[in-house]
Amino acid sequence: MRVLILGGDGYLGWPTAMHLSAQGHEVAVADNYLRRNLMREEDVESLSPCLNLNERIRLWKEHTGKEIVICIGDLNHWDFIARIFKEFQPEAIIHYAEQPSAPYSMLRREAATLTINNNLGVTANVIFAVREFCPDAHIVKLGTMGEYGTPNIDIEEGWIDIEHKGRKEKFLYPRQAGSLYHTTKIMDTDLLWYYVRMWDLRVTDLMQGPVYGIFTGESEVDASLLTLFSYDELFGTVLNRFIVQAVAGYPLTVYGKGGQTRGYLNIKDTLNCVRLSLENPARNGELRIFNQFTETFSVNELAGKVQSAGKQLGIDVEIKNIENPRKELEEHYYNPQHTGLLDLGLSPNLLTDTALGQMMEFVLRHRANIAQHKIFRGTKWA
Ligand code: USQ
Numbered sequence: 001m002r003v004l005i006l007g008g009d010g011y012l013g014w015p016t017a018m019h020l021s022a023q024g025h026e027v028a029v030a031d032n033y034l035r036r037n038l039m040r041e042e043d044v045e046s047l048s049p050c051l052n053l054n055e056r057i058r059l060w061k062e063h064t065g066k067e068i069v070i071c072i073g074d075l076n077h078w079d080f081i082a083r084i085f086k087e088f089q090p091e092a093i094i095h096y097a098e099q100p101s102a103p104y105s106m107l108r109r110e111a112a113t114l115t116i117n118n119n120l121g122v123t124a125n126v127i128f129a130v131r132e133f134c135p136d137a138h139i140v141k142l143g144t145m146g147e148y149g150t151p152n153i154d155i156e157e158g159w160i161d162i163e164h165k166g167r168k169e170k171f172l173y174p175r176q177a178g179s180l181y182h183t184t185k186i187m188d189t190d191l192l193w194y195y196v197r198m199w200d201l202r203v204t205d206l207m208q209g210p211v212y213g214i215f216t217g218e219s220e221v222d223a224s225l226l227t228l229f230s231y232d233e234l235f236g237t238v239l240n241r242f243i244v245q246a247v248a249g250y251p252l253t254v255y256g257k258g259g260q261t262r263g264y265l266n267i268k269d270t271l272n273c274v275r276l277s278l279e280n281p282a283r284n285g286e287l288r289i290f291n292q293f294t295e296t297f298s299v300n301e302l303a304g305k306v307q308s309a310g311k312q313l314g315i316d317v318e319i320k321n322i323e324n325p326r327k328e329l330e331e332h333y334y335n336p337q338h339t340g341l342l343d344l345g346l347s348p349n350l351l352t353d354t355a356l357g358q359m360m361e362f363v364l365r366h367r368a369n370i371a372q373h374k375i376f377r378g379t380k381w382a
Pocket of ligand 1: 100101102103143144145146147182208209210211235236237238239241253254255256258260261262263299326328
């Protein structure tokens with residue numbers, strides 16, 4: 001299959017490119033290095049060095065003999081995206097090309113408008129490009145579990161049947177996000193749903209929880225093929241951050257009471273879920289939604305797991321409940337359904353002591369790169 005990966009330089013984009021290329025798909029990646037540029041502007045780095053896309057693609061070819069097509073440019077620019085679609089004629093598009101950080105979107109007005117303009121602008125351009133150049137292509141869009149928020153009822157997989165005054169209808173499950181970033185993802189879903197209804201597009205929207213990890217099967221060929229690993233407050237997800245904090249001797253930053261519960265998954269399963277979605281595409285006129293995570297944990301549970309993994313390696317890990325810079329429920333009901341991807345054959349990589357230990361050993365190898373003052377910044381929600 002010809003697969004176009006938008007945001008192919010990112011934490012998930014690059015491992016997805018290698019994974020699909022290894023599976024024999026014809027892969028093209030597009031990126032404008034937005035994430036790297038924002039990281040540079042905000043003075044934060046990946047824990048392990050990360051080669052640019054051209055260099056990684058060259059290395060991938062040396063090791064596997066497989067080509068990945070590269071397109072550097074801004075997908076918000078119609079001429080750029082139109083040229084890629086016209087030349088590559090994708091059969092599937094994986095859309096990761098978004099400003100991915102909730103705290104970044106809450107930093108200041110400019111960061112908020114960048115998030116809105118980039119995320120919605122690229123989604124709109126993808127929709128128009130599919131309509132014009134490849135109307136039968138399958139769009140696989142990375143959404144987020146954060147679209148649902150933390151309602152006091154079970155979270156269904158994208159849709160809910162509502163009975164009102166004796167009549168029934170199926171609606172998108174109510175969405176109420178906890179950050180501006182997450183709100184742009186809701187708007188993406190609405191845009192896609194509108195054009196699925198108007199133009200019979202085929203779309204899979206993946207409601208993904210926070211991802212952790214660094215290793216994917218393909219990166220084992222050469223450590224220089226590893227993806228970014230952020231541990232700063234803006235771009236690092238909580239478990240990756242906690243592991244770095246543990247190694248650095250920095251008390252784990254549990255926000256507030258630490259009862260915030262989310263659905264987590266190993267980066268390996270992000271790749272598996274995306275591949276399964278590609279192999280089993282949505283139908284024309286269908287907006288298919290999967291809740292993409294494998295296990296739920298509270299922040300306190302994650303901190304406890306990191307503390308015991310540290311003990312195994314002789315590291316004494318301190319946990320500290322600090323004032324929550326975010327505005328979110330710190331104790332709440334959380335029961336999201338997630339059977340769609342399991343039904344397609346997902347076999348989860350769970351958060352075992354071995355998985356935690358491997359991550360900790362990776363961080364120990366790079367501990368000299370940890371800049372403690374970049375770990376916490378206290379970006380406030382309100
Ligand atoms: N948290 C802490 N301490 C920290 C960092 C985070 O207690 O040092 C808490 C947060 O307050 C939150 C939870 O841990 O309750 C998860 O935070 P996170 O930073 O790992 O995740 P989040 O900001 O929600 O965003 C991440 C990704 C985003 C993705 C989302 C999935 O950056 O791209 O969409 O996870 S979800 O959270 O399900 O919406």
